[in-house]
Amino acid sequence: MTGPLLSVRDLRKVFNAQAGFGRPSAGVRAVDGISFDVEPGETLALVGESGCGKSTLGRLILQLIPASGGQVMFEGVDLVHLGTRPLREMRRRMQMVFQDPFGSLSPRRSVADIVAEPIDSFGLAPSRKARREMVADLLHQVGLPSSVMDRYPRQFSGGQRQRIGIARAIAAGPSFIVADEPVSALDVSVQAQVINLMQDLQESRGLTYLFIAHDLAVVRHIATRVAVMYLGRIVEIGPKARVYAAPHHPYTQALLSAAPNPDPDIPKRQIILTGDVPSPSNAPSGCAFHTRCPIAQARCRMEAPELRPVGGGHQAACHFATDHPIPVPS
Amino acid sequence: MTAAVEDRPLLRVDRLSVEFGGPAARLRVVDEVSFDIEAGETVGLVGESGSGKSITALSILRLVPEPPSHLAGGRVLLDGVDLTTLPRDQLPDIRGRDIAMIFQEPMSSLNPVQRIGDQVAEAILLHQKLDAASRRARVLDLLRLVGIPDPSRRIDAYPHQFSGGMRQRVMIAMALACNPRLLIADEPTTALDVTIQAQVLALLRDLKTEFGTAILLITHDLGVVAESCQRVVVMYAGRVVESGPVRAIFRNPSHPYTRALLQSIPRLDEERRRLHQIPGNVPPPGPLRAGCAFHTRCAERLLRCATDRPPMMQLGGGHQAACWLAGPMAQAPMAQAVTP
């Protein structure tokens, strides 16, 4: 069967703010009707600023939090409507790498126990000896010597912990990994190690990544395709080269132009957005970006634009998307 | 004419060393760090976590608690006055009036139960005697200056009603309250989103051009440095490994660490198939080390790098690097920087 590995359709998540006496308030639409596909072997990067819903989306896809509506088809199975037991079985095939290299490893468990967690959950090791060998092999794959097996997380640096987290994620042999800001908590000189490791593993194990990040330079390096999120929606999605060379949505343009470039000779042609990201609990009408958009018009306040193709598998959700592709300075 | 005065930088950090812990386990966190800041310029202090950049900055204002830390040597000269020997009771005059500081976390730097306007007014009150009406007018000016929309309404708001970017603007307004000559900004945009970061950096640039405030910008982000600074000081494991004009650092990095760092970061403007990676980790703080602090991770190390501490090699145009391989080997090292 060929086709997308993952198909997300109209996925929604509404967080109900606690309003006393069991009466839910209006609710925060953290993820607001998102649809996209992920092809086997590719890296789809999800970028956006804090509060845009990208981490929530990653967790919804893995069903770590229940969806409020929509579909997540993974390897042909709709995860949203799956029972607890079959869903747990599916976790063998999809795993997660977390942002926080300190919090995501239990301080009371040895490296071997942490890495073997999926092995134990799915009973993949026939014996204790086989389990140790599997852990040693996994550690080796992430560039750690097997001698660290009986140590505890607190003895490791951020980068080493992130390697341990990656070893755990690949332990059950998944085809798909959601990586939630896996390098943003790491030092600059260690980021490259982890990025390279993730790329090596993708090649050697044929992994598919959903890579959640806010650093556009990291995304440019690792992604095959890029999806830009703003206030719970995807505003632009397309092949990396096209999105970076010719961003169609004014938000993408602003984001790219705001990202600092480590080169003093690049002229600053910044589009500086005014104002803050509106709170998702009080999202603007129409196009959610219209309050900060430099080209907003009356129509944008009334009518929410849908994603529409702008050529080459590239889509943007802007009423004026085709009218103003501005190339970023290169 | 007073040539001596013109030569004198606004701030000179001269072989500053800071240690933590007692004599049993002494950790050298800042190790003979030297750099100058001229009036009106923006200097970037770059380094990873554990490089000692924040402790260096805090030590300038003697804001590091003693103990556990103590000054292990060196001077900090503001207009030729050594701040390290200044009596403690004179420090509050310097803080805020001559040197102001803003921090990474605008959330926790503001008092949650006090109105924004009152907090800014307090900063003014410390150094200027103004009556209530003109103080409020000054607060409004400052809030307008840092780009807070509708300041006459926002002046009576509380910090929780402000977003992270707005809080950082308030912090900047407080720092500017007394027209300081030097603003120390410790990772001012790290907690902010890119589009908000761009706003805050633009604000800092405007302030510099408008008021001639010198800025010491502490950051781990080389992109921020390239965009905002005239000169750069690169720190690694408590030491300055390279410093110089921003273009020299980015075009002609002369310390292997700077070079590796620049090669290891993904770029927005070019495709790199594989990132260069620096092996190993940033060393944790330890006792005073022999040799070059980077030699354990350096691809170009010589035998002597493990034993002899490299002096600052002068590379011309104010560019210098602490590496035995930097510049022509024949070049004599700067006499004063040679380790005893």
Place this chain on the structure above:
Amino acid sequence: MSAVTERLDLLAPEPSRLAIVRMVILNRPSTIAAVCLILVFVAIATAAPLIAPYDPLAQSYIKINQSPSWEHWLGTDQFGRDVLSRMIYGSRNSLIIGVLAPLVAAIIGTTLGVVAGFFGGIIDRVISRLVDLLISFPELLLAIIIAAALGGGFWNIVIVLAAAFVPNFARVARAQTMAVRAEPYVEAAVASGVTQLRIIMRHIIPNIAAPIVVLMTLWTASAIRLEASLSFLGLGTQAPQPSWGNIIRDGLNNLFGSPWPVIGAGLAITSVVLAFNLLGDTIRDVLDPETSP
């Protein structure tokens, strides 16, 4: 894997659990004293038949209310029973109840708390209201009410005290469980496909064990105190069985004739309670991964 060289020589060697325990204890002389005292009491309770000079139940009308003497170190009570022997045997009741009641309470309370904290929702609401109801009574009052309904006797005291303690354990366990449940490593475990039961057993319980164990030692002290109080009120250990509480009660009848039974039993209660409190503090520090060296 290419070019990946991790410098692991920078890692400190892992100190063994035992080494940490040794270090923490050696740094606190008071803990050593507390442990020694508890051990002495445990030894006395265990070896009671061997070291007690008399049968604690043997009455003698010719020896009523005697003051301390070489024959009876703490004198005798109004039935002519040897007070020292009664105290030695009484330590059995006090210590066993002191350990058993908090243990039972910890097992029940932790289970309730973990279930409430982990699953949340309606389960949490039901358990929490129940716990709130119980906790609004002071332990002693609750114990008296239940004891009055059930009557005295060893097992009834254990049940009474355990019931009185359950809400405390449930509350702490629930709060701790909710905190641990929000930890990224628990989410990581869910993402790894770990079952809920396994997450509770492997991630939640070990991480909430420290406060529970501390609570147990602290409530051990309270259990000994409350058992004495109940016995003092006549609701606890039933005559003629000895316990520290009813020794004090009996001793009060002749307080001015011979204060030694009251003083002796009072001292025993105070010192054991103090020792368990000290031990509790130390255990908390040993079990906390953040404070252990």
